[in-house]
Amino acid sequence: MxxxxxxxxxxxxxxxxxNLIRKLVLWAGFPYIFQILTLLVFLALAVIGWGLFPPNGVDDKLFAKTNLTNLTIWGLWWPLMIWGAVLFGRIWCAICPMELISNFSERLGRVIGIRQKPLSKWLRSGVLIVALYTVIQLLVAGAHLHRIPAYTSVFLFTLLAVALFTGLLLKDRAFCRGFCPVGMLLNAYGRGSMxxxxxxxxxxxxxxxxxxxxxxxxxxxxxxxxxxxxxxxxxxxxxxxxxxxxxxxxxxxxxxxxxxxRRPFHSADYREPLASWPLTMFIILVSGFVTYELCTEWVQAEHVFLWVPQQLSLNIGLNTNNGWIKGFWTLFIFPFLLWSFFGAIVKLFEFNTNLTTIWRSLALPLVIVISAGHMVKSIAKFVSWVGFLPYAIRDPFGFKTVHQFTSGILQIPAPIIDKIVVSIIGIAIMLIGIYFAIREFRLTHDESRVYWLIPKLILGIMFLFIVFGKEWSFF
Ligand code: SF4
Ligand code: SF4
Ligand code: SF4
Structure with a gap:
């Protein structure tokens, strides 16, 4: 050098x-050895979760925390990945087992003479990724994918199988570029990577x-x-x-x-003035999901957020807690209303700008506020789930532990950081997110069009209110 x-x-x-990092990156075994290790962990978790459902009468959320598969994937890995994506971009990708599988199968496909095709334009656009992410979120809401180890296990095996087949049939990291369900999230959240x-x-x-x-x-x-x-x-x-x-x-x-x-949101990085359509759709969708996730930390906010889907369920004779209706409201109706409101605000000042252009212009600065909200939810989840880890290591299937919790033999572990402290950290994260969203606006927009800031401020203040209200409200 x-x-x-x-x-x-x-x-x-x-x-x-x-020197150590340089040697590591130049080492022929990097990143393969790390990918093999994460693959082994993924396989072990998929096997542990296979065919397991919560015992009768046991809350599936409590069972999810005691089962090693669910605890690791949804309570630990997922929150850490959100933080990793916002702070360090696609750092997880460097050691991701799915990339290893598709790399391996791509080579195998060449050896056995499969005529592998390049990724088509529409797959490259990310449309399928947005669709897959939506399906997963609907399954989370409707079927409790994140609380039932059997479903999580099927999910992990499915991901590995799709990575294998896309690698066999398509070339040039096709799974990562056109199929990985978290690809768009990493793309959107990682833009300010340090x-x-x-x-x-x-x-x-x-x-x-x-x-x-x-x-x-x-x-x-x-x-x-x-x-x-x-x-x-x-x-x-x-x-x-x-x-x-x-x-x-x-x-x-x-x-x-x-x-x-380097510092976050480096000014030398390229900024697209208009986000692509699939990216915009993804950001709209995830704004609803993150709003709901934050609301679940404050029971009154959750009641307000879910009032409409509960009334809807009642009217069509379904259980007020129907997950599919909740999912539909969270992922489609609420974000559509929210973004229409944002569009209407900008239109008050720029009547001739069409709604789709407004959405595409707002998407990338708004995703900074959304990812900050997601970080807050992730830390709240991580600190309240990680205390279950010693029990899940001792009893990976979780049946014995959950029985001990429900019968009072064991005390439910408290969050490792006090809720007030988490709330203060959350407020700080939201303020930093709002700051960077405003800074992005100043880097990419004509400053005279200051009204473009209003939607960012509204979303930021709404998230801030939920995070603040969670601990300091009088309700
Ligand atoms: S980055 Fe590429 S183009 Fe530049 S010096 Fe290295 S190999 Fe050559
Ligand atoms: S894009 Fe998806 S599959 Fe590819 S390395 Fe990243 S997380 Fe793994
Ligand atoms: S994805 Fe491409 S640009 Fe990025 S580290 Fe790998 S080889 Fe380099």
Whole structure:
């Protein structure tokens, strides 16, 4: 790494200057060894959860916390992944077992002579990812996918199977680019990532003749592949699609790639003025989901949020707690009403701008507030679930433990951080999120159109109110 760093625009600290990290990223076993380890954990969890349903008369939420599969996937891994995505982009992708499976099956498909196709344009757009994410959220609401170990197990095996088949039939990391249900979330939440793979010197890239980081001939290598996601590492200016796999670092003979640790929402990153349609739809959808998730932490807010679906269920003769109706309200009707309201506010000032353009312009700055809200929910969930881990390790299936909890032999573990402290942390996170959303507005918009800030402020204040009210309300 004796090259002069003549590009200051991506400034930050190059983690590859730390010998240990540099050796690790350049090591042929990275990231494969870590992916194998996470694959083994995923497989073990899928096997543990296989065929398990909560015992009769036991609350499925309590059982979910005592069963190792559900506890690990939904109570620990998922909240950590939300935090990881917002702070460090697609850091999880670097060690993700699904990428390993699709990488392996893509190679197998080539060896056995399958004529693998490139990903079609509509799959690349992310439409299917949004659809899959929606289905999963509906299954969470309607079938309690996140509380029944048997369903979580089927979910994990299905993900692995789809990764296997897409790898066999399609080329160039097709599963990650067109099928992974969390791909859009990582893309949207990771845009302010403090971790970024970037080239160091423009001059070095301009004089590079081999261009190994994009050379098609390198794509089939095991180590030092040209970017398997078909990005151009020498021109990378966003964290949205980079899987931090380190292959470009290995392939770049002049050692011109860096792994930067930098401030969040770096001003040198590219910002799309209009989000794509699938991304906009995803952000609209997730705004409803996160609002509901935050409301579940404050019982009065949950009552208010669910009043409409409960009335609807009553009117059509269903149980007021019908999960499918709740899911439909949370994912479609509520966000549609909320975003129509946001659209109407902007239209008051810019009557000629059409609603779809307003939504697409609002989506990326608003997702910062939404991801901050998601972080708050994640920390609340993590601290109240992690105390169950020692019990779940001792009794992975959870039947004995849940019986001891329900019969009073064992005390339900308290959250590891006091709820008031979590609430204060939550308020701080929301304020930081609102700050960055306003900053993004100033970086991407004409400042005279200050009314574009109103929807961000409304959403931010609404989330802040829920987080604040949870501990300090008099209700
Ligand atoms: S995009 Fe999805 S499948 Fe691919 S590495 Fe990331 S999390 Fe794993
Ligand atoms: S291989 Fe390295 S130096 Fe060459 S174009 Fe790619 S990033 Fe630049
Ligand atoms: S740009 Fe580099 S680190 Fe990012 S996905 Fe491509 S090869 Fe991996």
């Amino acid at each position: 004796n090259m002069s760093r003549d590009t200051q625009k991506h400034n930050g600290f190059d983690l590859l200057r730390i 971790l970024a793979v970037r080239h160091a010197s423009d001059r070095a890239c301009a004089s590079c003749t081999s261009r190994d980081c994009v050379l098609p001939g390198n794509r089939k290598k095991l180590v030092g592949r040209s970017c398997p996601s078909l990005l151009n590492p020498a021109k990378l200016n966003s964290t949205s699609d980079c899987l931090v796999c380190g292959q470009c670092v290995k392939s770049c003979a002049p050692s011109n790639m860096t792994l930067l640790l």
